[in-house]
Amino acid sequence: MPRRPRYHADVLAVPPKRQPPTRQVGLRLGIVLTDRASGFSGTVVEYESGVIVLEAADDGGRRAFGYEPDRFTQDGRPIRLTKGGVGIRRPATMTSASGAVVDRGAAPKVARASRIWVEGTHDAQLLERVWGDELRDLAIVVEPLGGADDLVSAVRTFRPGGTRRLGVLLDHLVPGSKETRIADDVRRSLDPTASQAVLVDGHPYVDVWAGVRPQVLGIAAWPDVPRGQPWKEGVAAALGVADHRDVWRRALGGVSSFADLETPLIGAVERLLDFLTVGD
The missing domain is CATH 2.30.30 (SH3 type barrels.)
Incomplete structure (x- = not known):
């Protein structure tokens, strides 16, 4: 008997239109x-x-x-x-996709000196999708790093201290991971004054994609990708999608609020926002 493929549905296919209810x-x-x-x-x-x-x-x-x-x-x-x-x-106020109440009619604000750094473009896109209105209301800018390998040097160049605060969101922040070692290196590199102005936090997922609830894509769970295989390409292959970028476009497009994200990711972002706005 031929084995059924693990993911036999096309997750990028447009679902058939349901017959609209009469009411x-x-x-x-x-x-x-x-x-x-x-x-x-x-x-x-x-x-x-x-x-x-x-x-x-x-x-x-x-x-x-x-x-x-x-x-x-x-x-x-x-x-x-x-x-x-x-x-x-x-x-006059609205509830943003992140669940925060923000001032609808507020004039544009000058950005704070404080920043949130994320590892890549996808992280920044997801934060904008859910927290964008709140970030603008708080005048906080999110900047992608293009990877975290040089984080110690980047933090030193940023020169945190006082009200110039820095929040860093890392993927795969679990015991023994490369990201956890980087976070520890950052903490050890800071003097007591600067250490009070930097928070490195993160989520347990290998990539921020997995911080999106899989139900958004119509699947029960994100595929398991063998160790050593590129995660994004492995996910696309398991789902039968030729271009892994199409998976991200579908995932991001399906997110409408914080309810579409996993709790550990939400918690990490909220902790960074609290840290950067302490005293407000």
Whole structure:
């Protein structure tokens, strides 16, 4: 009997269109919706730039969801959500994709001297996708390093100290990894004053791709890639995709809020933001 391929579905294929439910509901403030995937139910309190914010009635907790016409149910029944509703007001504040409340009408701010450094372009794209509005509200700039091998030298050149703070987000920050050794080297290289102005943090994933929940791609889990094989190319091969860049484009395009990311990645970014804004 021929072996079934492990990943037999084309994750980049456009899914067939579902027959729209007969009941259509116009998107507007005050209606109650339930997200099919997570089961989270709440009142629509905000809609902006393709992000719907629901507020739970029991504890007031809020979650952000990307607008998809067939994503929600109402009163236990599937609906097709349309943008034709009335009453989508634009309050003075908005809940960003990262869950932060930011000032919608604030004038552009001068960037802080403090920075967040990430290893590469994909990391920067993902932070912009989820935390972009919050970063602009906080006047924090994210800069890709192009790799972390020269991090000790780069930190020394940055000259951290006082309010000139630096947060560094590293991939694969686990015991025994190259990134953990680099982080330790940075800490040892800093004098007491500079060490108070630098935080090196990270997540356990080999690449930031894996910080995106695999369900965004329609798979149960990211493929296991044999040790020593390039991870991105190995993932693409396991998924039957010729160009690994197509996998990232699909993953990034499917992220609409922090709810589409894994908790360790969210936690690392939030710790860096807290560190850079201490005293605000």
